[in-house]
Amino acid sequence: MRDRPISRPTLTRRGALGAGALAASSALAGCSSPLAAGLLGSELSPGTLVYWNLFGGGDGGRMKSMEDVYRQEQGDPSSLQATTFAWGNPYYSKVTLATVGNQPPDVAIAHLTRAKPLWDGGLLEAITEEDLAGVGLSSADFNAKAWQAQVTDGKNVAIPLDTHPFVMFFNRAVLEPAGLLEPDGRITDLSGIDTFEAALAEISAVTGGIALAVANVSENATPWRFFWSLYNQYDGAAPFLADGGTSITVDEEIFSDIMHRVETWVENGWLNRTLDYAGSQTEMFVGNAGLYLQGEWEISTAQSIEGLDFGMAPIPTLFDRPATQGDSHTFILPRKDRSPEDRARAMGFIASLLKQSMTWAEGGHVPTYLPTFESAEYTALLPQADYASAADNTYYDDPAWYGGSGSTFENTVGPQLGLVQQGTQSPEDALAHIRAQLDVYLSTPSPL
C-alpha cells in the first residue's frame, strides 16, 4: 500500500530508461560512431584509412597538403583520417600500445631504425613484392641504400619515404672572406682532415670566435649524429652495437681519435663548448660561426631567416670514406586484421604519398623514390640537390631493441659525448660511462 506512491515514479523512470536504451542502441547501430567504438569496441569508421605520423613544423604542413591531394584523388574528404603525434619515444609507445590493443592505424610513419624493433616485436606486417606491384611500385623504385637497410629477416618491413642525413650548413657571408667559396657559391672541397682543420682556422679568423657550431647542451641526438658520422668515415669501423644490441663492439681507438679531436677543436676555439639546439643554429645564422652541422630538415628554419645567405653540403670526408649519420622516415603497416581491400587501400595511400615526393623534398629530406630523385625538377632544387648524395653514404644506427632515432641508446650515448665537447669529461670516461649505462640493456634479454 505504502509502496504505491513511490513505485509509480519508479515505473516511469524505468520506462524512460527503456526508451533511453532503445535510443542508445539505435544510435549504436550506426556503428561508426566513437560512442559505439568506445562502448562496444566496434570498428571505427570502416572505409576510412587511418594514418598516424609524427611530423610537426614545416614537415607537418607539407604532409597535410600531401594528405589533401590523396583525399582529392579519392574524391572523398572522409577517405583519410590523419593524426599527428609528438615525435619521440611516446609516439612509438603509442604505435606499440595501439597494436597490442588491437586498434592500430592502417598506415603509420616510423623511422627506419625504429621500424626494425617494431618488426622484431611482431607488431608489423611484411610488405610483399605483390603488394608493391599492386600499386605500380617495385623495390627497384627506391634508393638502394635505404631499401636494403629496411630489409629484416629477409622481409620488407617498411617502405622508405626519404633519407634524412646529418649535413653541413654554411653561411656564405662568413665563408666568402675566408676564401672557402667556389665561384658558383658552393663550398670548396674540404676533404681530408688537414684541409678541414685549416678551413676551421680560417673561419675562426673571420668570425673572431668559433668556426663550427654543433649542439651539445640539452641535446642527445646531435652529439651522437656528429660522432657516428665521423666514426664511419674510418675504413672498417666496427658497428657500435652487435648481435642485436647484446654487445658493444665500438672501435675504441677510433672513438678515442675522434673524441680527442673534438676536444682539440674546442680548445683551439674552432668548435663551440656549450650550445643548445637552437643556439647552435643562431650562431651560424648571425655569422658567429661559418659552419653548422645538423639534419637537413633545418633547411626550412634557415630559409625563414631574412637576409641569411646559406648553402648546404654533405659532411666533408675527413678520413677514409664518405659517411654521415642518418635515418629514413618510412611507412609501416601495423599488425591488424585486414581484408585484401584494406591492404590494397593502405598500399594505394602509400603510393600516392610517394608520388608526391617532390613536395616532401622541399622540406630538405632526400626522396628515396627514384622517379622523383632522378627527375630534372629535383636536380634543380637547390640547395637540396647539393647534399642529396649524402643519402647514399648514410649510416643508420645499429639495430637493437633499445636503439634507433630518439631511442634509449641515443639518449644514453649522446649526453656523454656532449660532455666531452663541454670539456667536463675525458673521452675515456665518456666511453666508460656509456659502457656502464648500456650494460643493463646489453645483458637483458630482448623483450621483443
Next chain:
Amino acid sequence: MSATAPPSGMKGAISAAAPVQRPARPGSSSGSTFRIVSAIVLAVFAVLWLVPSLFALKTSLSDNGTAALGAAEILQDWSPTFYSYATLLGAGDIWNWYLASAITSILTTVLTLLLASMCAFALSRLVFRGRNAVMLLILLGIMIPGQVLVVPTFQMLGWMNLLNTYWAVIFPQVPAVIAVFIFKQFFDGIPRELEEAARIDGAGLWKIYWRVIMPLSRPVIAAVAVLTFVGVWNNLMLPLFVISNPDLMTIPVGLATVQGSFGQRYADIQAGAILAALPLVALYLVFQRQIVEGVTGTGLKG
C-alpha cells in the same frame, strides 16, 4: 607585524565594524593592523593566483600570430577574437574527446556511487561472518597507490580485450575504496530508528538501502559524485596508456598527445586548455560547497 600601532582613527573604524561579541580591548589595535596587512598580503597572492588563468584566457582570445610574438604583445592586444575557439570546436576532434570524457566520467561516477554505497551499507548495517576480513581488505585497499598499478592494469585490460574502449578508463577507477569509507562513515551516523518503520513493514535489505538510507544520504552522495567526476575527468595517466585511438581519447589525453590541429598555434593551445577545463569550472561554481566539503572530508577523515 603587531609592533606598529595604527593611527587611532583607523582603529576606531575597524573596531566599530567588529562583531559585538568581540570586545574592543588592548590588543585589538594591533589586531586591526594585522588585518590590514593580512588583506594586502592576501590580495597580492590572490592576484598572483589569478594571473596564470587570466593570461591563458587572454591568449586564447588573441589570434595565433599575436600569441606567437610573446607575452608583451598578447597583453597589449585589445582585439579579442573567438577564432581559436571556433577552430577547435569546428574541427571535430574535441567533440569526440568531450564525449569520451563525459561518458567515462559519468559512468564511473554512477558505478562508484552505487557499488561503493552498497558495500558501505553492508559494512555499516549488516552483521555477517567475514566482516572483519572485508574491513581489513578495504583498509588495505586504501593504501594501494592506484597510479603505481598502471602497468599490471594495462595487462589486465589487454586480456579482457578492453583496451581502446571507454571501459578501460571506467573499470579501473570504480573500486575507489575511499568512497566506501566516506559512505560508511555517513551511514554509521544515520539513526537506526529511521529504518524501523520500513523494517516493521517487512521491507527487505534492498528496500532499506534504496528507500531509507540513500535518500537520507544526499549530501554525501553529492560530495562523492562530484569528487569522482572531477577525478575521472582529470585523470591523465590511465587513459594515456589504455586509449591509443585518437577518436576515443579523453580531452586531457587528446590535448596532450595529438598535435595535428595545433603546431605552434599558441592561441589554439590555450583555447584547448580552457575548453578542457570549462566543464569543471562550471561544475565547481555549481557544487562549490560539495567539492570543498568532499576534499576536507576525504583529506581529514579518510
Next chain:
Amino acid sequence: MTVAAAPRTAAGTSRRGSGRGPWLFLAPFGLFYLAFLLWPTIWMFIASFFHTSTVRAGLGSFAGLDNYTEMFSRSDFWSSLWHTLQFTLYTVPPLVILAFVLAVLTNRLRSGQWFFRLAFFLPFILPSATISLIWVFIFTPGTGLWASVQDLLGPTPAAGMLTDPRTAMIGIAIATVWWTIGFNFVLYLAGLQDIPRELYEAAAVDGASPGQQILRITLPLLNRTTTLVILLQIIASLKIFDQVFLMTAGGPGISTRVSLQLITDTAFTDNRIGAASAASVLLFFIIVAIAVIRQVAESMASRRAGEV
C-alpha cells in the same frame, strides 16, 4: 578513521545478515576491487620476477631477482628516485607553509572569504593537461610571461625555465604549487574553523598579539592537520607523473624524469613489463610505508585528542 565504530552495529537493531544478503551488497564492489585493485597488485609482484614483455603473450622466462638487481644497479633508477624526492622537497614546504599562511589570513577576514577560496582553490580542479599547457606557455623562453617579468627585474637568462636542466624541476614545482595549494588551503581553513573563537578572545584579553595567538593557539591546534597535510603531500609528490610528462617529458635529458615515468618508459617504450613491475614494486613499498606512517600518526593524534 572511524572504522572502529563497527561493533556498535552489532546491536540487535541491525539485521542479522543471514545468508547471502550482505554478500550480494558486497559482491559488485568486491568484484571490481579484486579485478582492478588486488589482482593487479598481486600480478605486479609476480611479473616482477619474470622477463615479461609488452608485446609477447605470457609471463616470459623466469628472471629470479634480475629485475630488482637491475633496478638497484641502474643510475637512472636512482636518479628518477632523486628527482621524485627533489620534487617533493621543492613542493612540500611551500605547499604546507604558504597554504597555512593563506588560510590563517583568510580565516581572519570578516568578508570576502569566498573570493579567496575561489582564487586559491579553483586551479586545484583543473586538469593537469590544462595547467601544464598554461605553464609551459608562461615559461616560453625569451618571450613568455615569466621571461617578460624577469626582463622587468633585470637581464634574463637566455635559457627558459623548463629548458635548463638546473631550473626545469623548479618550473614544474612552481606550476604544481599554483595548481594544488587550494587543497591544503581548504584543509587548513576547515581546521581553523573548528578552533573555538573564544580561545582567541581569551588570548586577546590576556594581551596576546595576533602573531602570538597564531603561535600559541593556531599552530598547536592545527598540529594534526599539519601532520596530515605533510604526509598527504609527500604521498602525492611520490606519485608525480602528469606535470613532468606534460611539461618536460622528463627532460632536458633525463634531468626531471621521475619514478613513475621510468616505470611507464620501461613498460611501454622498452616493452619490458617485468622490469617495470620490479620498479613499480619498489615505489609501491615506499608509498605504502609512508601511508602506514600516516595511519599511525593519525591514530596517535586521535588517541591524543581523545585523552584531552
